Amino acid sequence: MEEDMEVDLNNEKRVLCEKIIRDINAVFVKDADLASFEIIPKETNCNKSPVVHVEHNLGLESWCAQHVYDHAHRTLILHRRQTLQQQLRTLQQQQQSDALAKYLNVALLINPDVTTFWHIRRQLVQKNRLSINKELQFSALVLSIKPKSNEAFAYRRWLYSFQSADAIDWPNEISICERSADRCASNYHAWSHRQWVLRSGPCLLQSELLRTEKFLRKHISDYSCYHYRQVLLARAYELCFFMPNGESQPQLASLLDLLAEYGLSCEPNTEALIQLLLPNMNRSAVSGQRLRSFLYCCNVAAYDMRLCLEQRALYGPRDCFELHRRAALKFIVDQCVRLQTGLADEHYQLPAHTAAAANELQSQLNKFDYGRHPFLEAVRQAESALGCKHQRWCNLHLQFAYPVPEAPQRN
């Protein structure tokens, strides 16, 4: 008797879960532009559908989420346990492919961390049972509830491997990264996905420089964005990037300001700048394009150094400002030394790419005689005023060889 009642109750629950999953599926079918999913905190069943759909936003009331997830999870695992033969039979019987998709949707929206389910989706895509565009949309929806979902980003990259680069909406991909990073600070997965876009997509450097500046003015202590900007700068230099109308002066204004700050005056033209920054360079070994890109990138770095100071004045000292300023400074000093010592051949590699290149730069920095170089000597003089912690950093990374006060002896 008691057992019967339990079976009844279980049955009732199953029917209810099935109904909710059907309702959610109906929303998916009806609304091709779903923008977000979330779980709405509501502890009791008010005898109406827990599926809420308003203006392309989908909500599920929290009281049923657990039961619905359990049900979907059980169904999917059961399906996986079946042998291939059985799967085929049931498939033929009831067109199970979209039935499966509907459980997958619900399960992954409630719990985006189950790799197995993402894997089932991949299998269905490979069998052509799920459309790539719909899948891109679904993974974006998952990112609306969990902006840090690595699975969703990885799935997107996997989906794009089936498309040609021209067919991909790269700006949209950047917006998704930006939205996810905006929702969740230090969103490693979003920023590394963005680096992937940068590597695989068309040249987005100029727009990315603008967008990241806007972003880091808003998210002042999210270092992920500053780091991405450093990657952008290195990438720009690697690709010999500069703005086509590079001869106009305003583009180098930040660099000139920086020089003025270091107490160096310079005629506002390219030639004078190169003379000042790279006096001992062997001009025949370096192409004009490399030099223009060098000036452009140094200008961006100088701009960032100024930005960090301004931000510091407005918000007070923060690690991000300090670290990013250092990174920009290191970029300028490194590239000056590289070009002058003939380290930079035409095929510039990111310093991190090869340990050997990094070692070589380090040894060149060691040997480098800053005294013979007015710009770097001025930098060396000026930076020493920023405290002994900064001096230690300079000694370590730029080989500025400031005299170090004896460290207190430890016992």
Added chain:
Amino acid sequence: MVKLFALSVFFKGASEARILKTASDLQSFSFFQRSTVNEFMTFASKTIVERTQPALRQSVKQDAYMCHVYVRADNLAGVLIADHEYPHRVAHTLITKILDDFTAKVSADQWPNGTEATIAFDLLPAFLSKYQNPVEADPLTKMQNDLDETTIILKNTIEAVLERGEKLDDMVNKSEKLSIQSKAFYKTAKKTNSCCSFT
């Protein structure tokens, strides 16, 4: 994140604070949370105005939010809710400016009985979007150099502002301004201690 969420103007009456005008930008919250968050922001603003003495400035921290309040000696009060990275000095300068503008547009006799519908003052949304970037406020801060930062009282939670014997949970429960849905939200958020909890 440097973000302004809400601006509001209150009149602090003898028994309770009266909301005269408010504007909010809740785009960064997920869709179904927005109405709840809005209710809580109004609730928190009102509560804090009621617990602040005239001619006093306070900045109250609650979770990731900062609630800046200034009640003038004539009982007109301004509240600005921002995230904790928004510069405090700028926030208070902005409140002063809003209250000055408000006084210039709305005569004092309308304050004690005004409602959001009857008060004609439409500048809040413009302020809200313009000053999302605190750099915009630079000329303002220069103008009002007399704002002495040391006069701003810092409080670490809303609880610290409440009078003796008052409990935030009870107030949330008793409040008629909060919907059942928002109360449920408050309870769940408190239980899971999630990042979206507001008060």
